[in-house]
Amino acid sequence: MSFVTVNGNAVHYRRSGTPGGRRVLFLNSLGSDLRIWEAVAVELGSRCEILTYDMRGHGLTQVSPAPYTLDLLVDDALGLLDALGWPAGTLVGLSVGGLVAQGMVARDPGRFDALVLMDTAAKIGTAESWNERIAAVEAGGVASVADAVVSRWFSPAFAKEQPASLFGWRTMLAQTSTAGYAGTCAALRDADLTKAAGAISVPTLVLVGDGDLATPPDLVEATARLIPGARFERVAGAGHLPCLERPAEIAGAIAQHLEASSAATAGEGASAFDRGMAVRRAVLGGEHVERATSAITGFDAAFQRLITESAWGTVWSSPRLTRRERSIVTIALLAALGQDDEVAMHVRATRNTGATADDIAEALMHVAIYAGVPAANHAIKIAKTTLSGMTSGEAAR
C-alpha cells in the first residue's frame, strides 16, 4: 500500500500498469474507493500507466472534518499528481470524480490530453437532496443510506445475479466515514461546472450506464452536449458504476478514446494526412482502414490521399460538430444520394461515433422529406440490415 501527504492529508494511492504507457488517473465516486477501478485497470494495464487513489475521507485516505468543496478536492488531485511527478495525462472520473476531473481541466487546461467522464454531469442533484443526504448520514452513519444508494449503483440484473458482489460493494460504501461522505456531499451540493464545461478543450468521452438512476442518461448527455466535440455513449446493462458491471466494455471505450485523442492531440502539429488517418481509424475502425489501405494501388493512391486529407484530416477533424452529429449528417447525405455501400459503412461507424439507432431513424425521416420517400425507404432497409448485423455481432469486425 502506498501513501503520500497532500495538502496536509494522507492519501492512499496505487500505481499499476506499464511504466512509460499513457498515464491515466482514475477518480472515484461518492462512497467508493480505488477498488472500483481494479478490473478496468487490469484490462488497460498492458498499454497504460495507471494511478488510482482514494478521495479525501474515502477508503484509506485520511478524513478531515466536513464540509469539503470541489476546489479542495481538485487541489487534492492536482497535489497528488505533483507529489508523484505526473506532469500530464488523461483523467477518468466517475460521478463526483467526474466533477473533480472537470474542475482539474478548468484549473489547468494545458495539462491533460484527454478526458473520460462517466456517470457524471456539470451539476449533480439539488441543494435540497444533498442537504437531506447529509442530515441522514450525520444522524445514522453512511450505513443508514447504503441500501438506497446501492439500489442506484447497480442494474437489477447485477443485483439478482451477483449477491456476493453486491454485499461487498455495499460494505465498502457503509464503511465510508461519516465526515468523508457528508463532506463530499457538501462539495457536490455546491458545485456547478455548467459554464466551465463549455470551455473544455481536451478530447472528451462521456459514458453513462443506460440504467443509471443516480445520474440519469439524459442528464449526462446534456452535459456531453455542453462540451465542444465530446462523444457520448450509453453503456447497456449498467447502472451508476459501469466500471463494476461492464469493466471490459469500459476499458475498451477508454482505450479507443485514448487512441482517438492521441490522433486529435497530435493533430495540431501533425499533417492533414496523419491527422486524417487517425480520425478515419477512430471513426471507421482500424481494421477497415487497414483493409482499405492495403488495397491501394498506383491508380488510386492520389485519390486516397485526397480523401484522407480533406474528408478526414479537415472536415471530420474539426471540433465544431461532434462525431455523433457528423455521423448523422453523413448518413443522411449518403442516403439521399443512394450510396448504399457508404450508408452501410457509416451506419457501422456509429459504433464509434455515438450516434444511436434513433438518430439514424430520425436522419432518414429528413431524407424522406427533403430528398424523397423512395431514397429514404431504400436507406431504411440498408440501415435495418446493418444495425441488426451489428447487434448480432456480425458487424463487430
Ligand SMILES: O=C(O)CC1=CCC(=O)O1
Ligand atoms: O450516491 C449517489 O446517489 C450517486 C452519486 C452521486 C454523486 C456520486 O459520486 O455518486
